[in-house]
Amino acid sequence: MMKQLIGGMKWTGSATIINTGMQLLQYVILGRLLAKSDFGLMGMVTVIIAFAQVFTDMGVGNAIVHRQNASNKQLSTLYWLNVITGATVALIVFLTAPLVAGFYDEPRLIELIHLIALIFCIIPFGQQFQFIMQKNLEFDRIAKTEITSVVLGVCLAIILAFSGAGVYALVFGQIAFHTIKSILYGFQGWSTFRPSFYFNLREVKEFLSFGVYQMGSRSVSYFSSNVDYILIGRFLGAEALGIYTIAYQLVVVPVTKINPLITRVAFPLFAKVQNSDQSLSKGFTDMSKMLAVITFPILFGLMCTADILVPVMFGDKWEASIPLVQILSALGLLRVLMNPNGSILLAKGRADIGFKWDLGVASIHALAFYLIVHLGVEAVAITYVILALINFLLGRILLHYVIGLNGREYFLGLSKPALFSVIMALFVYGVYLLLSFIHFPTLIIPLVVLILLGAAAYFALFYYFDKHYLMELKSLMKKKQS
Template sequence: MSLKSSAISGVKWTTTSMVIVTILQLLQLSILARYLDPTDFGLMAILMVVIGFSQAFMDMGVSNAIIHRQKISNSQLSSLYWLNIISGTLLALLVIVLAPLIASFYEEARLNNLLIILSSVFIIVSLGNQYRILCQKELLFNLMAKIEVVTASLSFIVAVYFAYSGWGVYALVFSMLTQALTSSILFLYVGLKNHHVPTFSYKHSEMKGFYSFGLFQMGEKSVNYISANIDKLLIGKMVGFQAVGFYNMAWQLIIFPLAKINPVVNKVAFPVYAKVQNDPKALNRYYSLSVKILSLLTVPILAFLSFFANDVVLIVFGKGWEQTALLVTVLAFVGIGKALGNPGGALILALGRADVGFWWNVFWASTVSVTLFIVLSYFQTVEAVAFTLLALSVTVGVIWHVLIAKIGRISYLGIFLHFSKVVVVTITIAWFAKQSVHFAQLEAPILRILLAGVVCFMLYAPYLFLVEKPLFKSFKKD
């Protein structure tokens, strides 16, 4: 099977798992929104920021170096495996030590016990993380898709059961632990059977090249996580946990297209970029194709969410989440900006330039942190945060694309023109659907959404067939 055929197969398998997992997670979010209150989701948002930030230090940032390096010995893999275990254990202990301080900072005693429980996720993930990376490197996306579906299903069952039983925020915590444990066990089983059994050895001399790559990767991940979540941290401290809950639920809707569709392409694109990193023409072709496909998939969904935020939030979360609907209207356009910029990260890593990603994220995190702190000092509303992020993504975000074009030697004009065309077309279609719904004067939210969806599909499908047909035909060429 050729590299392109493997990539297409990977996209198909990853798409299948993405659809199933997304349905389960949306259903889970919808059910839990009716049993938990905004404060519970606000608490979980802060917990996830702490845990997510710590995970950036999980393996000293060297996991992606396994994909970047086309040749790697079993001895090196063994050393990296035990590094993963050790760093995971140390991180668990660190979170336990810091838990009382974090709880004190936010003046919320419940954070202490919740963080201590969640700290075990680092040890759990470290057991199977390397084998997940190896599966991705070898383009075994059919296997990865099956594991993702199994873990999402078990996580869904646990979350709903404990939420229904009145466990509150612990339903979210237990769900996360279930997902991590199931995934780690399955990848560990597959890895020991098909890849390698780590020997009880660690050779520091073989790790020097990995550390240079990993340190920048670790720094990039940690700083990137801060910049992506500093809004929640500041809202939690300066406005309150209920506000974080409304804001985080808005991001949950916006992030679904980005977190589910983008990885379908990027998970496959990263190892593909790495394999053609020395062929500028092929790299340009694959990168352009991936960005264009992402824009066709994510932009229509985000435009629809922005125009029909009130009805979507009412259907998914129920009553009492009106503030979330207002935030979705604005944050959807922030998501559109992220959809264009997201693939650049995979390209940078594939070229071995983790240093560029690190320094960019330092700059972006600093800009976002200072700007949001000033804005919240004056306004202290989550709506102000949404509009500020939109302004920053339109202005400062342009610099990122300039870097990608220069370092990757990417011809960006065609990409930008295509992306702009898709944005204009989808916004126009969403506006027309909005007018159609208004003209129909339907009272039930589900009927309004169904009508809007039908109108959007009837207008967008011909556009894809008539205008974007050459792009899809390129998949058939080997």
């Protein structure tokens, strides 16, 4: 399994690096051109996009990956059901725009939401082909499609921002991204699987029953992940949400973009060995360590360099985001480790457990954030970290119940990436304190020095104390190439 994981990661890794870089570039440029309230408005719209997307495939996309013997008739029925559902979601989003704008007391949201509604008519035409490619482990085609879509969408957003489009630059960038991605997936998928004009819901009952739990789990998961945005926007306003959004995106981008580097590959692989708990436990432990090796140094690095990273990337007007970046980096560490849980539950066909779990988490988040939001965005961020820590610990107990996860081996696998990242962060912060006594013409110079020293220190620690793991990864990469 490790070989296939590495092989799939090559393509998803390339896509992740390029997509993450392009999206960070978008935030860096637009952060200097747009107002804080523009990012706050887009944060409100993003909640709607995330929530509505849950329903566009009726939750059956992962069911297609999970079930290994779907017929062409079943896939055709699911395809047209997806199209119908997408059009319905678009209509609902369009009609509820005044209600959402009233909730936030932001009349400007109405037109933005009307534009965003177009996305949900477009997504279904290519979405199922993406899941079929994922099931067939065609990660090269997926990666090329994702890269093309992100690059063109970001380029359009930047061009519109320079033209003075304001928040519409972000909106049209999103529309372009989803449109291009859907067209490319549809063009590629249509050549290998052409949906027939066949529709029979009785033949896809098992997909829909799986999908109901998956859709429910996604909806409460998205609500849980976005309730902070909702309440900050409602009670603290667009500008406060804009400050929070910049910090959240800077921290969450590595998590949400790097995690699929492994988890997108892992789910179809886990699905193929779903009857072997031992294989799933070992695969999950290996995957978690790999995620930690990649993301821990990034997130610890964000903590110790936020004081100069935020001004360099976004400008001095975003200095209020610095403490949020440091707090939310701890959240990022926990989300890195929590996200793969879903791959295991889906592979085992236990979407019902995922739904119940996420429902409980969403309820607790909503109540906690509602009680604390009046204290400000930093209080919300700290609360988020505390809840994430509790969720993480309980999640390990859940996986022990589902697949017999060996807790000792799991935490032992995480220990070295965590320890090396902490040592690296302390070293980098010490150098930062020394550099603060030196006058530099620009903050870019000390930032580059800190990043290079941090990367060198982390690699040196791994090479000296865990060289075997690096050699193992290198060997697997070479075997996959041959």
